Amino acid sequence: MSDTPKATAGRAAPRLGVLKTYKLYIGGKFPRSESGRVYEVTDSKGNWLAHAPLSSRKDARDAVAAARKAFGGWSGATAYNRGQILYRVAEMLEGRRDQFTAEVVAAEGVARGKAAARVDAAIDRWVWYAGWSDKIAQVAGGANPVAGPYFNLSSPEPTGVVAVLAPQESSFLGLVSVLAPVIVTGNTAVLVPSEERPLPALSLSEVLATSDLPGGVVNVLSGRTSELGTPLAAHQDVNAIDLTGAGPELARDLEIAAADNLKRVLRPAPSEDWAADPGTGRLLPFLETKTVWHPVGT
Amino acid sequence: MTRETPQVTGGTGAAAGTGPAKAFAYAPAPESRAIVDIAPSYGLFVDGEFRDASDGKVFKTVSPASEEVLSEVAQASAEDVDTAVRAARAAHAEWAALPGAERAKYLFRIARIVQERARELAVLETLDNGKPIRETRDADLPLIAAHFFYYAGWADKLPHAGFGPDPRPLGVAAQVIPWNFPLLMLAWKIAPALATGNTVVLKPAETTPLSALFFADICRQAGLPRGVVNIVTGAGPTGAALVAHPDVDKVAFTGSTAVGKEIARTVAGTRKRLTLELGGKGANIVFDDAPIDQAVEGIVNGIYFNGGQVCCAGSRLLVQESVQDELLDALKRRLATLRIGDPLDKNTDVGAINSAEQLARITELTRAGEAEGAERWSPACELPSTGYWFAPTVFTNVTQAHRIAREEIFGPVLSVLTFRTPDEAVAKANNTPYGLSAGVWTEKGSRILKMAQQLRAGVIWSNTFNKFDPTSPFGGYQESGFGREGGRHGLEAYLDV
Numbered sequence: 001m002s003d004t005p006k007a008t009a010g011r012a013a014p015r016l017g018v019l020k021t022y023k024l025y026i027g028g029k030f031p032r033s034e035s036g037r038v039y040e041v042t043d044s045k046g047n048w049l050a051h052a053p054l055s056s057r058k059d060a061r062d063a064v065a066a067a068r069k070a071f072g073g074w075s076g077a078t079a080y081n082r083g084q085i086l087y088r089v090a091e092m093l094e095g096r097r098d099q100f101t102a103e104v105v106a107a108e109g110v111a112r113g114k115a116a117a118r119v120d121a122a123i124d125r126w127v128w129y130a131g132w133s134d135k136i137a138q139v140a141g142g143a144n145p146v147a148g149p150y151f152n153l154s155s156p157e158p159t160g161v162v163a164v165l166a167p168q169e170s171s172f173l174g175l176v177s178v179l180a181p182v183i184v185t186g187n188t189a190v191l192v193p194s195e196e197r198p199l200p201a202l203s204l205s206e207v208l209a210t211s212d213l214p215g216g217v218v219n220v221l222s223g224r225t226s227e228l229g230t231p232l233a234a235h236q237d238v239n240a241i242d243l244t245g246a247g248p249e250l251a252r253d254l255e256i257a258a259a260d261n262l263k264r265v266l267r268p269a270p271s272e273d274w275a276a277d278p279g280t281g282r283l284l285p286f287l288e289t290k291t292v293w294h295p296v297g298t
Numbered sequence: 299m300t301r302e303t304p305q306v307t308g309g310t311g312a313a314a315g316t317g318p319a320k321a322f323a324y325a326p327a328p329e330s331r332a333i334v335d336i337a338p339s340y341g342l343f344v345d346g347e348f349r350d351a352s353d354g355k356v357f358k359t360v361s362p363a364s365e366e367v368l369s370e371v372a373q374a375s376a377e378d379v380d381t382a383v384r385a386a387r388a389a390h391a392e393w394a395a396l397p398g399a400e401r402a403k404y405l406f407r408i409a410r411i412v413q414e415r416a417r418e419l420a421v422l423e424t425l426d427n428g429k430p431i432r433e434t435r436d437a438d439l440p441l442i443a444a445h446f447f448y449y450a451g452w453a454d455k456l457p458h459a460g461f462g463p464d465p466r467p468l469g470v471a472a473q474v475i476p477w478n479f480p481l482l483m484l485a486w487k488i489a490p491a492l493a494t495g496n497t498v499v500l501k502p503a504e505t506t507p508l509s510a511l512f513f514a515d516i517c518r519q520a521g522l523p524r525g526v527v528n529i530v531t532g533a534g535p536t537g538a539a540l541v542a543h544p545d546v547d548k549v550a551f552t553g554s555t556a557v558g559k560e561i562a563r564t565v566a567g568t569r570k571r572l573t574l575e576l577g578g579k580g581a582n583i584v585f586d587d588a589p590i591d592q593a594v595e596g597i598v599n600g601i602y603f604n605g606g607q608v609c610c611a612g613s614r615l616l617v618q619e620s621v622q623d624e625l626l627d628a629l630k631r632r633l634a635t636l637r638i639g640d641p642l643d644k645n646t647d648v649g650a651i652n653s654a655e656q657l658a659r660i661t662e663l664t665r666a667g668e669a670e671g672a673e674r675w676s677p678a679c680e681l682p683s684t685g686y687w688f689a690p691t692v693f694t695n696v697t698q699a700h701r702i703a704r705e706e707i708f709g710p711v712l713s714v715l716t717f718r719t720p721d722e723a724v725a726k727a728n729n730t731p732y733g734l735s736a737g738v739w740t741e742k743g744s745r746i747l748k749m750a751q752q753l754r755a756g757v758i759w760s761n762t763f764n765k766f767d768p769t770s771p772f773g774g775y776q777e778s779g780f781g782r783e784g785g786r787h788g789l790e791a792y793l794d795v
Contacts, residue, residue: 150762262562
């Protein structure tokens with residue numbers, strides 16, 4: 001987004017754009033990678049856009065720790081409150097439509113109109129998932145008519161800390177489509193955005209930080225999906241992993257690593273259509289069903 | 299084999315100071331085993347008929363209470379597993395295409411035949427497994443029939459189950475089940491699989507294969523189409539071959555966490571869907587306002603039901619410090635009245651341990667408990683001289699670091715810890731990689747609900763324990779596995795959703 005200065009005789013030089021140093025989002029703060037590494041992010045034609053932090057295993061561990069710390073408060077918040085906050089994210093995104101459209105144009109190499117439609121769809125998706133917060137328990141749980149004098153109720157609960165490998169192609173609509181369903185039910189997330197197209201995700205962090213979302217609920221680590229996926233899949237304090245952004249080989253390796261503490265695994269589905277109605281298919285894999293019994297009587 | 303019989307006094311009298319005075323002795327009340335006709339040998343049940351293993355190999359199944367050989371059973375090779383999967387595949391299209399109402403009728407038939415043969419199956423299960431007839435007759439068999447009835451009713455109502463208007467079966471289900479509830483686990487697996495239009499290949503545990511083979515006969519009696527249910531008997535390698543078979547669409551496993559992890563690795567990167575019901579280290583939390591007598595019954599039911607060989611057993615008792623002495627005195631008094639011995643005796647409360655191998659594991663872990671400084675107690679009781687037996691055991695002075703507080707023992711061994719505040723109880727209860735069950739005992743309703751919210755376990759029993767019902771989802775958090783069995787939730791594991 002740099003404006004190339006042109007020397008114009010006799011007049012002041014046009015204003016030089018101020019570039020942004022993109023940073024990670026961990027525990028509600030914007031640190032650089034502890035490794036000090038960055039990598040080049042280019043547009044679809046290979047032009048330099050920015051440096052993104054190249055997150056390390058240590059950044060991944062810090063992000064998991066932050067997500068764990070945030071889990072109690074976020075999962076303990078009322079569903080109404082979580083829905084309000086997700087809706088607030090959509091509100092903040094609405095005000096930044098132009099910025100995200102420009103970033104999607106740069107990241108995905110699509111025409112402005114198409115990018116705008118994708119950003120609009122992503123905002124609408126936040127709103128759609130926001131509405132699920134206080135409804136999923138009624139759809140996925142309920143009273144069980146057991147053959148005996150017992151009150152018996154099943155309710156869905158968040159699984160815990162979820163590592164999310166976001167899709168590689170769809171830098172914003174795909175990203176939102178995998179993130180929102182994880183957190184709306186009370187999970188906290190460590191999000192690895194598209195390796196080549198991380199900038200919309202890093203800008204989304206700024207929106208999340210100003211949307212009343214408690215720090216640590218979403219943590220964003222730009223970098224190499226395979227380098228970050230490995231420690232996240234093996235991490236004993238991660239409860240689930242969404243492998244959407246991993247290729248078949250990496251997904252298999254990560255699923256094997258995830259078996260060590262029996263993480264819940266969402267396998268990548270070939271050519272998922274991000275524009276389609278998502279249904280509950282991305283909500284349910286990160287929920288546990290808890291069934292409570294109590295005798296009925298005196 | 300080593301056998302430990304702590305504090306056996308030789309007689310049946312109660313231990314001094316812990317039990318009531320012996321007023322009378324029970325006369326033996328054995329259930330007749332004449333109702334069961336166990337053949338000297340059994341084959342695999344594949345494509346609607348019994349057949350020998352391709353390499354002719356067999357293994358013996360014994361009665362854990364007497365070490366008597368009950369029968370010889372075919373040991374399925376990888377080739378046999380392949381044959382069984384092919385049979386299930388061949389049967390699938392027609393079975394899935396059947397109107398749900400017709401599939402339902404087969405399941406209703408099975409449910410009815412199970413009821414009709416309930417007494418025979420209860421005796422058989424007690425012989426092969428070693429658990430008391432009181433449990434197989436009053437708990438296992440009624441629940442088995444109930445599961446088939448429940449899922450029979452779903453077969454023609456699947457569009458209403460909440461998984462879309464046209465939920466499809468997955469195909470061939472590979473099912474591997476344990477020895478603690480052999481026929482009940484079979485019912486939990488087969489009933490939802492058939493209701494949803496899948497065909498199955500099921501491997502029962504190597505120490506308890508007989509009731510599954512009797513179930514094969516029930517399938518024959520019900521006129522179930524060939525290949526819809528296949529039973530392959532064998533040990534670990536048979537199960538591994540089944541799970542790894544490339545033409546299996548779904549794997550369902552109940553058993554140890556270690557094997558569950560191995561299976562998760564095996565199916566990684568494949569299209570196979572997986573559900574796992576694994577181990578547990580359930581906390582049974584007793585507050586100072588709990589009804590003590592009811593809590594004691596719940597604790598006994600929680601850890602001595604099926605000799606503690608229950609994944610959701612309440613194996614850790616967390617008692618509020620102020621009532622520790624009162625509760626433990628009452629518990630010990632109650633344990634002194636438990637009757638241990640012949641599982642076929644209708645008065646027996648605690649039967650045999652399922653196998654020599656399992657007994658050795660229980661023995662090893664309880665020795666570790668003593669070595670690590672916990673205090674061991676068992677009621678005075680006489681254990682039979684043959685078979686695999688372990689006296690009901692209570693460990694006090696247990697800390698969270700002790701192996702007996704961390705590892706699943708899968709035997710009649712209770713580890714007692716204490717707490718002072720509800721927060722401490724929650725922290726200790728959740729201090730485990732498992733998350734299958736928990737119990738809460740208190741008269742305060744708001745506290746029950748708060749505890750139930752905070753405990754990380756799939757089933758919370760409040761003021762009760764070890765209750766099961768086909769309409770009630772069952773399954774774990776964390777390393778207790780994933781997926782739920784029972785209820786509407788139990789259908790999801792067998793549907794393409």
